[in-house]
Amino acid sequence: MLIRERAFVLKTIPYQEGNLIVTLLTEKNGIRRAIAQKAQTSNHPLHAVCQPLVEADFLLNISGGGLASMLQSEVKNFHSEVRFDLVKSAVAAIFAEWLIQAGGEEGLTFPSQSFACFRSGVYWLAESRENLIVACLRFLVCTISEAGIALDPDEFGRWSLSKAATSLLEEVLIGDVWKELNGYSQDVALELVNKLSAWIYDQTGIVLKSLKIALQLSIDTTSSYQLDEKRGEER
Numbered sequence: 363m364l365i366r367e368r369a370f371v372l373k374t375i376p377y378q379e380g381n382l383i384v385t386l387l388t389e390k391n392g393i394r395r396a397i398a399q400k401a402q403t404s405n406h407p408l409h410a411v412c413q414p415l416v417e418a419d420f421l422l423n424i425s426g427g428g429l430a431s432m433l434q435s436e437v438k439n440f441h442s443e444v445r446f447d448l449v450k451s452a453v454a455a456i457f458a459e460w461l462i463q464a465g466g467e468e469g470l471t472f473p474s475q476s477f478a479c480f481r482s483g484v485y486w487l488a489e490s491r492e493n494l495i496v497a498c499l500r501f502l503v504c505t506i507s508e509a510g511i512a513l514d515p516d517e518f519g520r521w522s523l524s525k526a527a528t529s530l531l532e533e534v535l536i537g538d539v540w541k542e543l544n545g546y547s548q549d550v551a552l553e554l555v556n557k558l559s560a561w562i563y564d565q566t567g568i569v570l571k572s573l574k575i576a577l578q579l580s581i582d583t584t585s586s587y588q589l590d591e592k593r594g595e596e597r
Contacts, residue, residue: 363424367391368438370480371416372458376402382412384432385462386420387480392473393465396422396430411435415445415454415484443488450487452576453494457483457501463568464508471508479504482540494580495551496530498573502558503534511565521561527554552577 369386372393377383380402386394401408411418412432421434444450457480461470470476483501487494506513518531530546531554559573 364421364433365424366419366421367394368417368419369394370477370484371412371414371418372462373414374412382408383429384412385458387458387461387477389474389477392470392476393462394422394430396420396432398432401432408432408435410440411437413440413445414458415441415451417441417481417484441484441488444484449494449576449579452572452579453497454484454487455572456498456570456576459570459572460502460568461505461508463570464505464566471510476505476508486540493546493551495548495555495577496534496546498555498576499530499534499551499558500540502555502562506562509562509566509568511562518557518561521557523557524550524553526550527557530554531558548581552581 367386367388367390369388371384372387373385375383377397380400382398382401384396384398386396388394398406398408398412400406401412403409410416411420416437417439419436419438420432423431423433425431444454461476461480464470479501483497483504486500487497490497503513513531513535515532518528523531526546527550530550555573555577559570562568562570
């Protein structure tokens with residue numbers, strides 16, 4: 363059966379002789395895995411589109427319970443602003459890893475909602491340069507139900523958070539997930555995202571391997587930026 367689906371590429375791995383297995387986040391059906399034949403070669407028509415964070419309309423051949431076959435694609439956005447920025451792409455990798463793990467073998471429970479949140483998150487990253495750690499919080503909170511768990515004041519009230527971190531979490535929980543959140547330092551966001559990831563592990567056993575990398579990159583980038591600012595003031 364041939365179907366056309368709007369999707370983001372979440373992950374790509376080499377497979378056998380020049381093929382790629384591509385994990386897609388589709389708008390209507392959640393996570394699908396498709397094989398792109400011979401797409402490892404750079405001159406193949408599907409090579410460029412089989413890159414993480416690319417958004418496209420894909421023509422897939424669905425058969426039985428195995429992998430779909432990727433036949434054609436029409437790129438909508440390469441999201442180069444995120445893909446070629448080390449810190450932003452690391453944050454987006456958290457989004458992708460979380461949905462893949464939270465969906466598990468059974469797939470996503472709310473695919474349209476998760477797709478919309480992922481899309482909003484990627485576009486937000488493309489336009490923003492600050493508070494990237496808060497973006498992790500926003501996305502995880504927005505899609506937390508995919509892991510079969512829920513956050514409420516009774517739950518996070520036992521996390522021994524600082525007053526500022528509690529305030530930030532409350533604002534993320536009750537407000538527009540992607541609105542600008544000003545007035546919170548990086549240390550507050552770090553405290554909260556570390557507590558949230560620890561709680562997720564306690565509840566689900568999910569370990570976000572990409573989180574540590576993204577947090578360290580964000581810290582290093584912020585420290586470098588602050589150092590440059592200080593040097594500029596001294597001059």
